[in-house]
Amino acid sequence: MPRAETTFVCQECGWQSARWQGQCAQCQAWNSLVEEPLAVPSGQGKQTKKTISSLTLPEVELMSRSFSRFSSGFDELDRVLGGSGKDAGIVRGAVLLVSGEPGIGKSTLLTQIALRTIMSTKSSQKQAVVAYLCGEENPEQILLRIKRLQASDDLPSWHFFTTQSIDQALLALTKLRPELVIVDSVQSFRSEELTGAAGSVGQVRAVTNAVTQWAKESTTPVFLVGHVTKEGGIAGPKVLEHIVDVVLEISGERTSDLRLVRAYKNRFGATDEVGVFRMAEEGFVAVANPTDVLVQQGTSNTPGSVLAGILEGSRPLLIELQALVVRSNLALPRRVGRGVGLSRIQVLAAVLEKHCKLPVSQYDVFLSVAGGIVVHEPAIDLGFAVAIASSLANKPIARSFAFIGEVGLLGEIRSVPYADSRARSAQRLGVERIFSHQSHTCVAAVLQELGIR
Structure with missing residues (x-):
């Protein structure tokens, strides 16, 4: 019985090769080529004649009246x-x-x-x-x-x-x-x-x-x-x-x-x-109202918990950010995050150490976005920076405060898109004071006003 013809197909992009190789030549993916039977017409399917339809714009508009969602x-x-x-x-x-x-x-x-x-x-x-x-x-x-x-x-x-x-x-x-x-x-x-x-x-x-x-x-x-x-x-x-x-x-x-x-x-x-x-x-x-799920009531007197305004799609949300800062016994303190990237934690810790004179390098830092969601936008930088300082100083942040802003490497607070929309949404949910690029120029000024620097 003759051997069935086979080909090696990349499972990432569909590129085909006559023989196996470690890297796909088209998408550069490694170990993605899998041997499969040669995809040729089987002759079992019925071929249908294709017709070309031509419609004018008024005809399409007339048809679209019944073509709704x-x-x-x-x-x-x-x-x-x-x-x-x-x-x-x-x-x-x-x-x-x-x-x-x-x-x-x-x-x-x-x-x-x-x-x-x-x-x-x-x-x-x-x-x-x-x-x-x-x-x-x-x-x-x-x-x-x-x-x-x-x-x-x-x-x-x-x-x-x-x-x-x-x-x-x-x-x-x-x-x-x-x-x-x-x-x-x-x-x-x-x-x-x-x-x-x-x-x-x-x-x-x-x-x-x-x-x-x-x-x-x-x-x-x-x-x-x-x-x-x-x-x-x-x-x-x-x-x-x-x-x-x-x-x-x-x-x-x-x-x-x-x-x-x-x-x-x-x-x-x-x-x-x-x-x-x-x-x-x-x-x-x-x-x-996702805020009811993302913000836990009853943590207002706990150090390390702050509110931040984010944008999911075109919808502004108010979420809870949590930080736990404890003294480290390791030569290289730990940086652990849930819902936030490790690189962002390291940058914020370095900014607080350099520009706010906080001894973060001696402590383990654990950050979390409450509710189990993952946030990629930089608008939560200011909230996490304040949460770290709050946990380090063991001083709670008022629940009537919210933080919106990106933190730069020089410690400055940068503006974020749709800041006004985020602020209005937070105020509708009972927030009385918004800390952002419009109210403060740097993180050190925010911490000084809060009394945790």
Whole structure:
């Protein structure tokens, strides 16, 4: 029996090589080439004749009047997807890729969206039809999740498809004409047009292309569940993210019930919005006021706890920053952070040592962003600097104070974008005094006024 032809495919970018090599010549990734059967046409798929359609702008405008968005059932998610007011949410015909760490809640969120889509039309004569393509679970397992999320399982318009052939699934979907389709997951389906196992670079690309073409022709929105690599990126070729319309990521700490939904790509809206949810027994619960979750009440008399104003997307939030400073017995004191990078801790410690004359080099410094979120923007620098000084001096900071500003290497306080919006949001939540670039020029002046220098 002749040996099947194989090729080595980079799992990061899809580049192919006739033989194995340690580094991909295109994306420079190491140890990313995997041997796969040569992706050639199998001859089993049916070729369809493509027709060219030509439309004028007035014709498109006339068609777009009935081509509107519909709500996902979550105001928080609708904000992320784009639109405004009642015309916000999912665009018809869009392909949305949902990624996140295993167990973060991807299937749970999509199941809730499907349930709310059906329930929103339950009182009407025609109930919305939802199709769930099961690639990783069988219908019985999904039914257990439905019963956990909703007391009633009387859902005659919910259809399961258990095939792993995307060609057969799309043929059945064309006859069904659903209002919403969920593909769980894109790595578990394969196209009959290509050889090779499901999840390979070629198969992921072919499946995504087929689903996208069907979604555009049928104007049916499709959610794709995507796996992630150990580095946190979406598994499969990078072209996968280019094909789809929206790339959503669900993030959150394992030890926290807080979940953040961000759009890293959005053809129909902004990419600077974030949806805040809480994972409860009944699934995802939207958090209308995230400050209630991020700021712990009752820590006002504790040294090392301060409030800071950040910007998540276009939404200003008030969060709690915590610092613990203890004398070190090590030659090289420890710098530990949760929700903040190590390099930022080292810079702030050096600034406090040099410009504020605080003996931080003799102490271990532990910093944390309360609530389990990760903050990358530099607007929290001033808050962390004050928290470190507060813990070192063992003097609490009033809960009516908030700190907004970037700290430079010279100890100066630099301005941050949308500072006025952050300040107004903090004042609405009861903050009486804002320490920022507008009120002080350097960190030393802030600490001197607070009496902790």
